[in-house]
Amino acid sequence: MSIKFRLTAMSFLQFFVWGAWLITIANFWFGTKQWEGTQFGLVFGTMGIASLFMPTLTGIIADRWINAEKLYGVLHILYALILFYLPEVTTPDYFIYVMLSAMCCYMPTIALSNSICYTALKNNADNDVVKDFPPIRVWGTVGFIAAMWITNLTGSKATAYQFYIAGIAAIVLGLYAFTLPKCKPQHTQNQTSSIVATLGLDSFKLFGTYKMALFFIFSMFLGGALQLTNAYGDVFLDEFKNIPEYSDSFVVKYSTIIMSISQISETLFILAIPYFLKRFGIKQVMLISMLAWVLRFGLFAFSDPAEGLWMIILSCIVYGMAFDFFNISGSLFVETSTDSTIRASAQGLFMMMTNGVGAVLGSFTSGWAIEKFFTHNGTRDWYTIWLSFALYALLIAIAFAILFKHKHNPSELEQVKH
CATH class of the missing domain: 1.20.1250.20 (MFS general substrate transporter like domains)
Structure with a gap:
């Protein structure tokens, strides 16, 4: 199986696990849970808050200690487990905190997926990253749209099943990540490293x-x-x-x-x-x-x-x-x-x-x-x-x-x- 096909599958699932609920969560919030709307904006705020520190933190970890593809897989599995639990939440305040934890797992995987793609493509002399990456990434958008359609056509847009659809796909992606080409940390520690480098x-x-x-x-x-x-x-x-x-x-x-x-x-x-x-x-x-x-x-x-x-x-x-x-x-x-x-x-x-x-x-x-x-x-x-x-x-x-x-x-x- 070609590396480009394997990365395409990763890209498709990367955004599928987001698109399954992102557009339809309002129906779950207002319809199924019947919560008031004043706090709903905070659901989307969790994505920005998580992105303030998690992508940088996980990037540092991938540069120094853990293979990027392994860290990527673990984060998606944790994301899936949180999504499975999300429908059980009974108050809007707690829902926001649980969603924040889900976003802390998911948002950094977007940057990690880019790093994995670049590393895997560059390690093969036959690949041109500038030419080959966009056709791989486009399947992420296709995955997002496919997830929206599946959620709608299965009648899941106002139910907990939207999170289950995303969670199952995230488990598959998490396990699949461990089969991707190894993206080893590139930073090597030495005795003269500064505090900034050490951290x-x-x-x-x-x-x-x-x-x-x-x-x-x-x-x-x-x-x-x-x-x-x-x-x-x-x-x-x-x-x-x-x-x-x-x-x-x-x-x-x-x-x-x-x-x-x-x-x-x-x-x-x-x-x-x-x-x-x-x-x-x-x-x-x-x-x-x-x-x-x-x-x-x-x-x-x-x-x-x-x-x-x-x-x-x-x-x-x-x-x-x-x-x-x-x-x-x-x-x-x-x-x-x-x-x-x-x-x-x-x-x-x-x-x-x-x-x-x-x-x-x-x-x-x-x-x-x-x-x-x-x-x-x-x-x-x-x-x-x-x-x-x-x-x-x-x-x-x-x-x-x-x-x-x-x-x-x-x-x-x-x-x-x-």
């Missing part, structure tokens, strides 16, 4: 480099943009029901299906990344991502379910470019810009800044701003909200273009092979 905090020294520090700061800002669209995209479409002329529109009735176009578009743009990287370089691809966020928000601002339906659909298509061009090219930038002894922890640091610091700041700041400045008599001013978000993304793009110095050298991506 495995070497990757934080990357903040001492102008280019890397700037990259991580922009990663944080883009992580915030992702939370804006995740938190408010479906709500925005659903609230067209409050306008009589749109109340019975297709968009209102099937808002979640419309939003799923965003994920379907990911599969196409992931496959396009190798061409864009080799043609334009890492910096330009990341800049294209930021401009795509401007389009994502700007199109929403002027759209509606009738004449403006094309803008909603185009916004969802653009999402694939906005999300994947930065996340995957950013991951490759980390891989080409760091020493092999700290790459796993550097990948964890990248995820900490996007899905951790950026996610938490984006969630809390956007929620506060919308409530304080853009909500009047209980009605959200979506036109102004989306234009403000578009301006936010535009300012980030301009600042990135000016401040981030990185010349495109076609041979730079060849470093990923070795």
